[in-house]
Amino acid sequence: xxxxxxxxxxxxxxxxxxxxxxxxxxxxxxxxxxxxxxxxxxxxxxxxxxxxxxxxxxxxxxxxxxxxxxxxxxxxxxxxxxxxxxxxxxxxxxxxxxxxxxxxxxxxxxxxxxxxxxxxxxxxxxxxxxxxxxxxxxxxxxxxxxxxxxxxxxxxxxxxxxxxxxxxxxxxxxxxxxxxxxxxxxxxxxxxxxxxxxxxxxxxxxxxxxxxxxxxxxxxxxxxxxxxxxxxxxxxxxxxxxxxxxxxxxxxxxxxxxxxxxxxxxxxxxxxxxxx
Numbered sequence: 246x247x248x249x250x251x252x253x254x255x256x257x258x259x260x261x262x263x264x265x266x267x268x269x270x271x272x273x274x275x276x277x278x279x280x281x282x283x284x285x286x287x288x289x290x291x292x293x294x295x296x297x298x299x300x301x302x303x304x305x306x307x308x309x310x311x312x313x314x315x316x317x318x319x320x321x322x323x324x325x326x327x328x329x330x331x332x333x334x335x336x337x338x339x340x341x342x343x344x345x346x347x348x349x350x351x352x353x354x355x356x357x358x359x360x361x362x363x364x365x366x367x368x369x370x371x372x373x374x375x376x377x378x379x380x381x382x383x384x385x386x387x388x389x390x391x392x393x394x395x396x397x398x399x400x401x402x403x404x405x406x407x408x409x410x411x412x413x414x415x416x417x418x419x420x421x422x423x424x425x426x427x428x429x430x431x432x433x434x435x436x437x438x439x440x441x442x443x444x445x446x447x448x449x450x451x452x453x454x455x456x457x458x459x460x461x462x463x464x465x466x467x468x469x470x471x472x473x474x475x476x477x478x479x480x481x482x483x484x485x486x487x488x489x490x491x492x493x494x495x496x497x498x499x500x501x502x503x504x505x506x507x508x509x510x511x512x513x514x515x516x517x518x519x520x521x
Contacts, residue, residue, distance in 0.1 A: 256479050259284035259489070260470070261320030263311050266294035267499065268406065268441035269326030270506035272350065275467035276324065277488070280474070284485040288315055289503070290521070292494035295403060296329040297372025297439070304374065305334035310521045312338045312347075314491075321479050322346040324470055328354075328439050328462065329372050332380030346473060353469040354436055354462035355384035359392065361458040362434040366393045368427050371438030373398040381438055395432055399423045399442075406441040409505050412448055420445065420452045428453060436460045444506065490516040 260280075262273050266289050273287050290296075290311050296304050308330040315323055323345060325331045325338075331349030339347045358367050369381045376398045385392050401419050410416050435457050437443060443461045450459060474480045490511065492499040496518050500511040 255321050256481050257483065257485075258319050258321040259286045259485075259487075261285075261315035261318070261323045262287045262326050263290075263308075263315060263323065263330070264288075264327040264440060265290050265296040265307075265329065266407070267291070267503045267506050268403070268439060270503050271440050271443045271461075271463040272324065272326035272466055273488070274507055275463040276470060277486075279467040279471050280481075282481050282483070282485050283474075284481070284487045284489075286315060286318055286320060286489045286491065288491040288519070289493070289499060291492045291499055292521075295372070295400075296327060297374045297400060297403065299374065301333045301374070301378065304329055305337060308334045309338055309341055312342060314519065314521055316342050316345055320345070322348065322470070322473070324466065325349040326440050326463075326466070328375045328380075332375045332378045346477065346479075348466065348470050348473060350440065350462040350466045351380050351384050353465040354438065354460060355381055356388060357462075357465040358434050358436040358460045359385055359388040361460055362389070362392070362432075364393075364433050365389055365391045366395070366430075366432040367434045367436060368395040368397070368432040369436045369438045370397050370399045370402070370423065370427075370442065372403065373400060375438055381436065393432075395427050397423055397427055399439075402445055403439065403441045406444040406506075407502055409502075411444045416445060416448045417452060420448050424449070424452050428457075431457065434458045434460060437462060488515065491519045492516055493519055493521055 331351045335349045
């Protein structure tokens with residue numbers, strides 16, 4: 246097979262997208278908008294979520310298993326749509342997968358926040374593990390040494406998004422509980438450091454006001470993947486648009502909750518239960 250034929254065959258393969266659960270579907274939705282010609286395989290490790298409260302060693306072990314499962318399905322690149330996994334094991338999974346391109350959500354999110362901030366005062370909200378691991382702080386400071394970074398773990402936002410309680414007095418009350426202390430000395434940029442959090446963007450906006458730029462790592466990651474595919478010659482030229490879902494537990498719950506994140510119905514024949 247010629248080099249050009251191999252490239253063509255590789256470009257027609259699907260993009261693998263991984264998350265600990267359904268939060269990464271916000272990234273998949275952004276990817277589908279940015280890259281409508283591409284096919285996708287999404288793996289949600291729903292049997293073992295949440296990752297955000299687990300040790301780095303456990304997160305890395307689960308992450309590697311999921312990454313290898315997607316690689317075995319001949320994906321052409323891997324998008325790690327999980328902030329916790331991106332903050333813990335991105336370099337290790339890259340070593341394990343060899344030449345397979347791997348894109349996480351930390352670097353694109355940090356880059357967008359740095360560009361958006363006028364003052365350099367950036368707030369990051371995320372899971373406990375992402376905050377304590379310091380990945381966003383390090384990524385921001387690599388780009389802006391003058392940055393002033395405020396972080397806050399907001400674990401209940403994950404539960405609100407999963408339960409569909411993204412609007413109303415409960416969601417707003419919890420948002421104020423987390424965010425009021427951050428905005429005593431207001432940052433000009435708020436980075437949503439968990440892929441669940443875009444579901445709460447409207448409520449967060451009401452709490453922080455209109456003068457703050459909210460950076461969504463889903464949209465910035467999709468743009469980063471699009472650039473990578475173009476630069477590496479992996480963009481699909483023919484029509485695609487197919488999506489296949491893999492879940493490690495409860496297909497019914499994945500369809501119910503995931504449909505809210507994708508803003509469309511997920512059919513039973515689109516989801517495959519896998520055992521890792």
